[in-house]
Amino acid sequence: MEDFRNTLKKRSALWLLLLIVSVSGIGLFFVFGGMVFGMNVELRRSFGGMFGFLFIMSSVSLATIGTTLGDEKKLKEKYILSTDERNLNIEVKSSNVTLNIVMVCLFIGFIFLALFFGKDAATIPGVAFYGIWFIKNVVKSYYNKKM
Amino acid sequence: MKNKIQELRKARKVTQQELADALSVTRQTIISLENGKYNASLTLAHKAAQFFGITIEELFIFEGEENL
Secondary structure, eight states: OOOHHHHHHHHHHHHHHHHHHHHHHHHIIIIIIHHOOOOOOOHHHHHHHHHHHHHHHHHHHHHHHHHHHTTTHHHHHHHHHOHHHHHHHHHHHHHHHHHHHHHHHHHHHHHHHHHHHHHHHHHHHHHHHHHHHHHHHHHHHHHHHHH | EEEEEHHHHTTTTTOOOHHHHTTSSSSHHHHHHHHHHOOOOOOHHHHHHHTSSSOHHHHEEESOOOOO
């Protein structure tokens, strides 16, 4: 349980850092983007959206972690939810199935685009498919050696 | 794999939530174990057996070839 409390504290430090980054980003690119970098309104809005999203994410996460750390009952509930072996198994299986579905979709997209739109159009799904396949095998061999 | 969790839990008048708290798992895990939808890990099986004061073999009944 103490490990989990420390993990949450570390996570809150990370979210705090992201909150600072997001506020700085909003200030630098959205508010003063025109003056400092000569950005047009569209570009400033895009940056504003990105950093705004990060700001909301980090604020909500910080508030959630703060509430959890301040309430022992909630902390225990979260601890059980995050360490429950059935939940962890579900997470592993669903991630694996999702990855396989993404890979199948990418492969179908790759074949479809290559057949009907030429190899240039098929480059992105092709690279993504083989990239994911390669990373998956590297990660697999890492855990194969580790376990 | 069958188990006697529900039987022993009811005999000792323990609720699913109390058992879940004692084993540090969610109530849903206890429900799934009792329904035979989920097979416990060795660690959880050990904890459950300790809770009921019996051996793992007495709590879990392995029925030969199973898809693990």
